[in-house]
Amino acid sequence: MHRHRSTTRALAVLVLACLCLLAGDAAAKRKKKDxxxxxxxxxxxxxxxAINYDTDLGFGFGAIASVARFATGYRPYKWRLELQAYATVKRAPGKGAEFPFHDDYLNMDFPGLLENRLRITARVGFRKFANTGYYGFGNDSKFDKPWESIDPDEDLAAYQAAHRFHSFDHIYPLLLVNTRVRLWDRSTPAQRKRIEALVGLNTTYNIVRPYPGSKLEQDIASLDDGSKDAQTLGKLLRGTDPALLMVLNLGLLFDTRDHEFTPTRGTFTELSVRSSPGVQQDLRYAAFALNTAWYKAIVGEYLSFAIRGVADVILGDAPFYELTRFGALQPRDGPGGGWSLRGVPRQRYSGKVKLIQNLELRSMFWRFNVGKSRFLVGAVGFLDAARIWADLRGTELAGQSVDGGTFKVGTGGGLRVRWGETLVIRFDGAYSPTERTPGFYVDIGQVF
Structure with missing residues (x-):
């Protein structure tokens, strides 16, 4: 806990110092700035x-670069490319450092095709997530801590293995292509007003490697005992062998935002279905998502209110690692982690029915230039909440419901830095009063 607070303070001080130096340098070089x-x-x-920090992943390092071409008649730009090479390092219990997360990708965005009627976004990437979370299923899944009963001085190996009880290694190269076709457009220079159709394909090859003695290994082994619990668990714990997963995305997008990256007015709504034909392991399923965000300016960009609601329902035999994700346009982890329920560990909750809510009070208050680069700095306070059900029907394991409990909550605040029009750097500190866990996140892009 103390280490998290020290890291948070150090990063915050470093960021603010850099911003002050940049602003001071810009002011010293100009009498009047355009x-x-x-x-x-x-x-x-x-x-x-790409130097950042995430409570779940550790200290991140690497590089990220973007290039965007702006042209008259194109919104938000004519095209944009983003390239990242990135890994994280984290202190491992009872030993030195480990590298839990590796993420390399190339993002491509072409919104100006066919005279602005067609937008294609694509991501080619590779991920290795060595501490992917697995806690079972449902709103009342347990967070066991077997390492608390082990003395590391007496049995260091057992102590280290116990810290992986709720983890597994997940490796997956990916290719995501989404096509957005403009069906209706009454946009103005000040604000969009458009409806788009979404058609896409998300392809991954997934390798799941449980750790010895972990909960995932135990649950996989229990599937063969023929009990009622094994049958119930078997409906949820699918896709544990290596498998190619191909998911078709279809949907509608409604967009009236005044700015794609730091909106203060309007709404963005995704109504989508994603479906897998079961290329391997009979992983056939359909998932329906409503992801809607609304923005209201109170005092222009100086003070605005933002709210998002997500409902995600999965029908069929989805792989278990998809039960901790939501959405089709931009698939995210949740509930749990910096993109959904801040302050709660990533992949903490898993289920076929998920409700997520995010409230933010935003302020963008400081503009300055460094050479030809323009910066906008702001702050945000937030409240996140989520509720999860393991399946569409009530689910019981060991004679008890796994769907009990109340909404899970995370709250906190953060800093926002926008470089140019398209690159937003996010710093969030959070605490979950329901989980009693802290979180700190430095990432690219608004949560919503």
Missing amino acids: TGPQNPNRTEFGALP
């Missing part, structure tokens, strides 16, 4: 060390 309209036909470059 803050008028930018050239609509321009190319924006951004490159940063």
